[in-house]
Amino acid sequence: MATPIVPFDDRDGFIWMDGEFVPWRETKVHLLTHALHYGSAVFEGERSYDGNVFESLRHTQRLHKSAQILDFDIPFSVEQIEDAKAEALAKSGLESAYVRPIAWRGSEMMGVSAQSNTIHLAIAVWSWGDYFQDKMKGIKMTHAKWRRPDPATAPCEAKAAGLYMICTMSKHAAEKEGYADALMLDWRGQVAEATGANIFFIRDGAIHTPTPDCFLNGITRQTAIKLAKSRQIEVVERAIFPDELGTFSECFITGTAAEITPVAEIGDVKYTPGEITGNLVDDYDKLVRGKLTL
DSSP: OOOOOOTTTTTTTEEEEEEEEEEGOOOOOTTTTTHHHHOOOEEEEEEEEETTTTHHHHHHHHHHHHHHHOOOOOOOOOHHHHHHHHHHHHHOOOOEEEEEEEEESSSSSSSOOOOOOEEEEEEEEEEOOOSSSSSOOOOOEOSSSSSSSTTSSSOOTTTTTTHHHHHHHHHHHHHTTOOEEEEETTSSOOOEEEESSSSEEETTTTTEEEEESSSSHHHHHHHHHHHHTTTTTEEEOOOOOOGGGGGGSSEEETTTTTTEEEEEEETTEEOOOOOOHHHHHHHHHHHHTOOOOO
């Protein structure tokens, strides 16, 4: 994405932080915050459509689960966070927006061990458009050199900040080459996901998607599968290998930011967004706006 016209640290408005609203420019954390040095933060990416956060409760529940996986407890209940998100959205004055809750270890102890550090929580809300420009044309992707790690080496079921380091590196490399995103393999050499989205392929009327055994089973991913099944489309979750990429006719990625976005190419493999992808894009748009139910 292009650099925003208004820097994220220099905006009007308020951010909910540890139970109160703080002016946007004054929401500070200390330099020696553990999360900054050791990646001990978990977060969610959520979107509001017409004033309603899609799958809000599931996102908050996952935030709690992610924190528990990282061995800390968020000092606000699921219900309190739900209320805080609603208040933050209302205070922003926005109906269509991005919502970012984040929880992290504070600065009382500095070192690998930080068991006495305060756990903080903040919720920011800002205006948000399409993640990819002209997305229905299909985005162009390249191949990432970094791979999703063995789940025995990283907490892959948590939406943890530290897991996105290789995603940022891979996306930056892709953008420098003129691509919108990159396809990441896993440590076995199997297809995993894009840098911030899950991936799906279509062949002979069936949808194929990698089994989420070393990357996050995204909420939008699960929604896309339900939408496909509601149309009686077969969905196959399995190991997918790079040499299969050319055997598929369509490809799309899913995520809160990306929603459902068609893919036009991955490296030298071309795809043509077709009826199945188009129908799922339309269905998702209707679902998030309350015009369709599952």
